[in-house]
Amino acid sequence: MRKVRFISLSLVLMIFCSCQGLLIEPDPENTPEKNFEILWREFDRYYSYFVYKNIDWYEIYNQYRPLVSTQTSDEELFTILSSMLDNLQDGHVNLYTPHWIYAYEAWWRDYPANFDLDIIRRNYLTSGYTIAGGGIFTYGRLTDEIGYIQISSFVGPEEAFLEIYTILEEFRDLRGLVVDIRDNSGGSTKNSDLIAARFADQKRLYAYVKWRNGPEHDDLTEPLELVIEPSEEWKYVKPVALLTNRRVFSAAEDFVLVMRAFPHVTVIGDITGGGAGNPILRELPNGWVYRLSRWQELTPEMEMYEGIGLVPDVLVGILDEDLAAGKDTILETAITTLEFFFN
């Protein structure tokens, strides 16, 4: 009996010995140098655009590594890492710390805005507008024949984006639609595909992707097809004008690629931001979180648009004086284009 009690107690006590961590390699040290090394190495291993952007990542290591030592403070380390990442000129590359955030913004900051939702609400949606999906959608009628749907983002739960079903029901009998994604910087492609599927006349190839899949910078998969399937619900296949500007980025650019594959959609506005990276989040030993691009995305014509953007069918911008006067030239061009299609 004593033997049994002894064995029982031993079994119970074994759970406290934390054997589960015994064979696992210790974590890397949380030092400025180690955090630098890991960040550089993970980009070296996963980032997909070194060759395309003609970036010598090893030279960049030689340039920045000497700046980091055990004495480097958090703020100094952030500045060094941000400066290093800025060489990539990639809107999908970010560094998040408790106090500072690095983001590359030149893809939109240096370009005209070409959008003001207040002007549209005040001067174009004169018979009223509705906000839906927790602010994701603003919609109303521009004319008796043309509806307007603004999609501000593709970030959010799927339930919010299902509101498109209600909106399209209201516009079902209209002869044309303006879908405005200006200033939409992306989010989830699941959400953008959910909406695009309601406009799909048939299954369409809209892009190719190549994943980074090996240690060398040019280790990429063969081009893999991205296709859109039509929704099981009814589809809106009457004339659609899709409005874009430089802040259209990432999943929103995916949306442009999908929509322009449909023959009844015309893209109008400014060139998009050029963000085709499908980034992933990762962490450093000090808890800082970073993002990097994992794939290359190409148009159906096998053209890269990272850092370049997608050129609309009708290239038009808004002059500063027009914006000041409350005139949205891009929207007016869309209305004119749709009315042309009606006739």
Next chain:
Amino acid sequence: MANHINKSRLCIYFIILIFLQTLHAQNYRPKKNYIGLHTGVLSSSIKDELASPLTYKGSGVPIQLSYRFMGNKNRHSVYLSYSKLKLSPSAALPYGQHSLDHFQVDLAYGYHHYLASMFREKVKIYLGGVWDNHVSVRELYYIWNDYEISGELISSLDISAILEFKISKKNQLAYQLSFPIVAFIIRPPYAGKGPVIPKITTLDRFVRFKNSLVLEHTLSRYFNVRLIYQYIYYQYPESQRVQSGMDHFIVEIVFKL
């Protein structure tokens, strides 16, 4: 109506007769079919370099069902277990929200054959194999409630040995060790993004061993209780190394048929 009631009564009498017969039969035959319900404490450490340089640790409560056929020469066993744990990084991080939700499902079938006995049959050795299937899905939360996914599916054929030591009439201690000979592994790319390439691998690439120490006590003709300590470790190097270590302390109630 009377006909229907008579038929129902006949069914009930028949069922009672079978049950009584079964009970009667069980008086003379040792129980061979064991059904077990387990719970306990599971402590897990996981380091998935495909996802993070940090080790994530935590504990939780696993649930497990088992069936064992305890023949004189042959043993069959089937196990199904599920656990969901919330793990935290081992390092103290400035953000509070780094965490990992770890879902695991295991389904295993084992067969062991009596090999030898020692010390006047107080110690028995069984040798056999286990077909083990393990699914691990990890959701890593870094920031803004946004998460990335990592994980693996492992199906392996393991060689396994059991050592049983009869302490007394009602108590038995057993030790089981198993490790894989060949494994089929699917380890999707990090964040589930990219092509999935399944691999068949052997011990030189996929390392795993499972140790179990079991104390079994007979409560009655129909019930046993088992106290189990189990340690499982595995590591796999592709596309980047994952290491997983788990301690289980399990209490199992066994129903004998």
